[in-house]
């Protein structure tokens with residue numbers, strides 16, 4: 001068993017779930033007489049800095065292990081920091097956020113005890129597909145665990161983040177209520193843009209787009225299946241674009257996405273998939289990556305596949 005577990009915890013994630021679930025984790029670790037050290041995040045992007053500090057202080061993969069408690073945003077920051085340092089330290093992740101889309105696909109049935117025990121006793125972590133993107137305009141390189149999207153999904157995400165984390169809208173149904181309210185609020189913010197895609201040596205343009213989302217699993221916003229054909233196990237980069245939207249198309253797409261899950265059949269949906277793709281927008285549009293706001297950027301992205309180890 002490792003000599004020490006380093007825990008990074010966002011205590012107020014999921015409206016306070018982070019702190020409560022941490023107590024459960026402590027009880028399990030204590031039952032195995034494990035030594036641990038917890039770092040709490042105090043502000044946005046702190047998880048990235050904490051990760052860098054843990055490594056700088058001499059994290060030794062032979063003796064130590066890393067556990068993260070937080071939402072998708074906190075997990076994103078930790079993986080981003082590690083990839084930036086060219087490290088592949090396996091992560092045990094306990095989802096304590098509101099949306100928890102990563103957890104939904106990778107460890108849906110696992111109890112906290114099972115996750116802790118997998119970390120303590122399994123010898124090998126599982127390499128899972130993640131995306132690495134580079135944006136030419138901002139010169140940012142970053143990881144994507146769930147999705148990176150522009151337009152409608154990013155506006156919805158932005159409005160959802162503004163809803164108080166203690167509001168009942170965020171507390172129940174994995175935050176989906178808050179997401180649904182924001183969907184309706186965002187409808188009048190809809191603005192169209194053009195997307196130029198380069199895939200397998202071919203260039204294609206989708207005009208009049210309202211949402212363009214590159215997805216590593218089907219979900220967005222806490223279980224809303226935006227891309228019904230995406231799969232977390234399949235090693236491919238997929239891009240789904242909703243375009244040429246009018247009132248009738250909005251109603252049909254809401255029914256397709258929220259109820260029937262047959263949006264791939266819609267004439268207003270175009271989907272691309274490959275091993276890597278380039279995507280350029282014709283103007284600045286609000287973006288999100290793993291639920292974190294990117295503000296309005298004139299995105300010019302190259303997105304490729306990579307892998308990262310988790311105790312799953």
Ligand SMILES: Nc1ncnc2c1ncn2[C@@H]1O[C@H](COP(=O)(O)OP(=O)(O)OP(=O)(O)O)[C@@H](O)[C@H]1O
Pocket residue numbers: 010011012013014015041042043044045046047070071072073074075077096097098099100101165175291292
């Ligand atoms: N103490 C803090 N105060 C304010 N923001 C924080 C703090 N700690 C982390 N953050 C930021 O809050 C953002 C959201 O956190 P996180 O994803 O962990 O939880 P969540 O929003 O409850 O869950 P989800 O992303 O699943 O909806 C992250 O970008 C993170 O950087």
